Amino acid sequence: xxxxxxxxxxxxxxxxxxxxxxxxxxxxxxxxxxxxxxxxxxxxxxxxxxxxxxxxxxxxxxxxxxxxxxxxxxxxxxxxxxxxxxxxxxxxxxxxxxxxxxxxxxxxxxxxxxxxxxxxxxxxxxxxxxxxxxxxxxxxxxxxxxxxxxxxxxxxxxxxxxxxxxxxxxxxxxxxxxxxxxxxxxxxxxxxxxxxxxxxxxxxxxxxxxxxxxxxxxxxxxxxxxxxxxxxxxxxxxxxxxxxxxxxxxxxxxxxxxxxxxxxxxxxxxxxxxxxxxxxxxxxxxxxxxxxxxxxxxxxxxxxxxxxxxxxxxxxxxxxxxxxxxxxxxxxxxxxxxxxxxxxxxxxxxxxxxxxxxxxxxxxxxxxxxxxxxxxxxxxxxxxxxxxxxxxxxxxxxxxxxxxxxxxxxxxxxxxxxxxxxxxxxxxxxxxxxxxxxxxxxxxx
Numbered sequence: 001x002x003x004x005x006x007x008x009x010x011x012x013x014x015x016x017x018x019x020x021x022x023x024x025x026x027x028x029x030x031x032x033x034x035x036x037x038x039x040x041x042x043x044x045x046x047x048x049x050x051x052x053x054x055x056x057x058x059x060x061x062x063x064x065x066x067x068x069x070x071x072x073x074x075x076x077x078x079x080x081x082x083x084x085x086x087x088x089x090x091x092x093x094x095x096x097x098x099x100x101x102x103x104x105x106x107x108x109x110x111x112x113x114x115x116x117x118x119x120x121x122x123x124x125x126x127x128x129x130x131x132x133x134x135x136x137x138x139x140x141x142x143x144x145x146x147x148x149x150x151x152x153x154x155x156x157x158x159x160x161x162x163x164x165x166x167x168x169x170x171x172x173x174x175x176x177x178x179x180x181x182x183x184x185x186x187x188x189x190x191x192x193x194x195x196x197x198x199x200x201x202x203x204x205x206x207x208x209x210x211x212x213x214x215x216x217x218x219x220x221x222x223x224x225x226x227x228x229x230x231x232x233x234x235x236x237x238x239x240x241x242x243x244x245x246x247x248x249x250x251x252x253x254x255x256x257x258x259x260x261x262x263x264x265x266x267x268x269x270x271x272x273x274x275x276x277x278x279x280x281x282x283x284x285x286x287x288x289x290x291x292x293x294x295x296x297x298x299x300x301x302x303x304x305x306x307x308x309x310x311x312x313x314x315x316x317x318x319x320x321x322x323x324x325x326x327x328x329x330x331x332x333x334x335x336x337x338x339x340x341x342x343x344x345x346x347x348x349x350x351x352x353x354x355x356x357x358x359x360x361x362x363x364x365x366x367x368x369x370x371x372x373x374x375x376x377x378x379x380x381x382x383x384x385x386x387x388x389x390x391x392x393x394x395x396x397x398x399x400x401x402x403x404x405x406x407x408x409x410x411x412x413x414x415x416x417x418x419x420x421x422x423x424x425x426x427x428x429x430x431x432x433x434x435x436x437x438x439x440x441x442x443x444x445x
Contacts, residue, residue, distance in 0.1 A: 062397055062442035065428050065435065067389050070369045072423040076409050076416040079359035082334075084292030086312060086341070086354045090258055090284040095277045096122055097251050102271050102279075109265050113256040113282065120254040120279055127252065131245040138238040145231040148223040160216040167212045171205035178202045260284040283352055288341045290319055290356035293334030298360065299324055302337050310339060311357045312350040318342045319358075368408060368418040374430040376415060379404055384417070387428040387435060389443060398426070402437040 100122030107119050178198040184190035264281040267273060290310055294302070306321045319339030328335055339356075343349040350356075371386060379385040384405050389398035405419030421427075426443070428435065435441060 062440060063434060064442045064444040065389065066430055066444050067398075067426040068372075068375075068429045069424055070371065070421060070427050073368055073370060073416070075363060075365040076368070076370075076411070077361045077363040078409055078411065080362045081357045081359055082292050082294050084290050084336075084356045084358065086288055086290050086350050086352055086356050088260070088283045088285055088352045089287040089289050089340075090260070091263075091282065091352070092257055093278040093281045094119075094254065094257065095275075095279045096120075096254055096273055097275055098122065098248065099272065099274050100124075100252065102267060102269050102273055105265070105269055107262050107265075107280070109262050111262045112260070113262065114259045115256055117256045118253055119256055119262075122252050122273065124249055124252045127245060127248050131242065131249065134238060134242045134245055138235065138242055141231065141235045141238050145228065145235050148228045148231050151223050152219045157216070157219045160212065160219050164209070164212040164216050167205065167209040171202070171209045174198065174202040174205045254279060256282060258282070258284050259286065285349070285352065288343070288350060288352065289322065290339040290341055290358075292337050292339065292356060292358045293329060293332050294337055294358070294360070296328060296333075296335050299335035299337070308339065308358060310341070311359070312341075312354050315348055315350060317348075317350065364409070366408065366418065368416050369421055370414050371405075371417055371427060372414050372429055373410070375427055375432065376405070376407070376417075377432045383419075386417075386419075386421075387432055387437075388421070389426040389428060389441065396443050397440050398443055400428070400435050400437055400439045400441060 102120060103123050104121040105119070106117070106121075107113060113119070178195075178201075181190050181195050181198045185192060185195040260282045262280055263283045265279065267277070267279050273279065290312075292310070302321050302324050304321055304323065308319050308321070310317050310319045319341050321337060322340045323338045325336040325338065337358075339358075341350065341356075375386050376384045377386070384407050385402050386405055388401045388403050390401055403420050405417040405421065407415050407417050409416040
């Protein structure tokens with residue numbers, strides 16, 4: 001006999017130890033000997049469990065649910081978007097009015113300019129030479145006009161008086177000679193030819209005297225008004241020609257008509273430009289507008305000065321109604337409403353050409369109820385369902401009922417529905433995936 005057989009007969013365990021009384025009892029129960037005892041224990045304990053459940057000391061916990069009381073509504077409204085375009089209030093494609101060679105460009109694409117800033121210059125050498133010649137000619141004409149207005153100088157009048165005196169003396173001399181020769185001719189002493197010479201000389205002296213006197217009278221009376229007027233007209237003509245040349249010089253310099261940003265440049269230095277050729281396109285991006293087309297039936301609801309919110313991309317901008325245009329667009333059959341956009345910072349400023357959207361509330365009539373989206377669960381045949389808590393008990397519990405509803409409109413976190421619902425009923429607001437019809441739940445609210 002080996003040692004293992006001896007250990008088993010002596011009651012030793014597999015680990016070389018003897019079994020205790022508890023170990024022997026456990027082995028006996030596992031072998032089936034304790035089956036009857038276990039049944040007796042269960043039968044004895046059953047009435048105790050049953051008495052505890054019926055007495056309410058320990059009972060099953062009801063599922064708590066959040067509910068809300070629904071309120072009947074006669075309709076809902078939704079925002080209908082009307083699209084338009086962001087435009088600059090002023091934008092211009094500008095160029096020279098004159099032809100010439102482009103000699104200087106002061107700005108480039110993307111540069112910001114103020115009103116009056118120099119943008120480009122064309123060659124002006126010929127125009128400058130023409131201006132200088134006209135200035136000299138005008139100075140001469142003005143001096144002549146001033147001379148005419150002041151009249152002849154005293155020295156000129158003195159010379160005219162002396163000329164009158166000289167011609168008077170000459171005329172007097174020939175008059176005496178004619179009288180003497182006339183006497184001699186009558187007596188036959190002088191020849192007829194000498195007499196005729198004296199007559200002609202006397203007449204010539206008389207004519208010279210008269211001319212000298214007229215010249216003196218003209219000088220003493222001053223310049224004639226007609227001469228002053230003619231010279232004044234010449235001065236004005238030269239002044240106008242000079243102004244025209246100066247205008248041409250000014251037009252040889254291209255300036256910004258308003259402040260903004262250079263959006264495009266089309267030419268370089270050295271090119272010869274023709275009148276009207278576009279050199280730059282400037283956009284006034286500091287004053288932006290949105291032109292939105294709305295149906296004609298809504299046009300009358302916009303008033304100048306009204307404030308609205310417009311969406312441009314991810315931006316929401318305040319817009320003031322500046323004008324409602326009187327004509328209907330032939331292609332879209334809409335009326336254009338012009339909004340002045342207000343941007344607070346350059347980082348949030350929209351750009352011309354972007355789409356602007358105006359949300360306009362549109363009412364829809366129809367009885368129904370507003371429910372939170374978590375209160376809805378998918379139904380059949382395109383319908384949805386909600387759960388109504390029928391609170392008939394007074395202990396804060398209710399029985400769940402399923403109600404089919406039709407979703408008419410979804411607005412953010414809620415939906416407008418219609419169906420077999422009554423005003424004031426309690427609807428499970430959330431956690432509908434945890435409950436089933438007929439379930440008893442605890443009202444958490």
